[in-house]
Amino acid sequence: MSKYIELDALVQVVLAGILVGAGLPALFALGVRTLVGRDGSLATGAAAATDSVATRTARPAAWRLVVAGLCFAVIVAAIGAGIWFLASGGH
Numbered sequence: 414m415s416k417y418i419e420l421d422a423l424v425q426v427v428l429a430g431i432l433v434g435a436g437l438p439a440l441f442a443l444g445v446r447t448l449v450g451r452d453g454s455l456a457t458g459a460a461a462a463t464d465s466v467a468t469r470t471a472r473p474a475a476w477r478l479v480v481a482g483l484c485f486a487v488i489v490a491a492i493g494a495g496i497w498f499l500a501s502g503g504h
Contacts, residue, residue, distance in 0.1 A: 433495075437488055441488055444481040447480045448478075
């Protein structure tokens with residue numbers, strides 16, 4: 414152990430940075446991805462074939478909505494926990 418660097422604190426900060434800095438954006442991307450159709454497009458039907466301005470959008474399957482909702486709920490909870498942590502003094 415170095416007298417200048419506390420390794421325990423350094424590991425905690427790095428793990429928290431990886432979790433919040435990469436984990437939450439990845440979870441958000443997963444939530445957005447589950448809302449998009451299998452081929453990556455939302456336009457379906459005859460309106461998409463004619464390339465008109467008013468295209469219909471396909472509604473995602475129920476399980477996709479549930480997974481996306483859970484992803485977004487975890488993100489909102491993490492934001493709320495962060496605000497609560499900072500408002501309570503950050504200790």
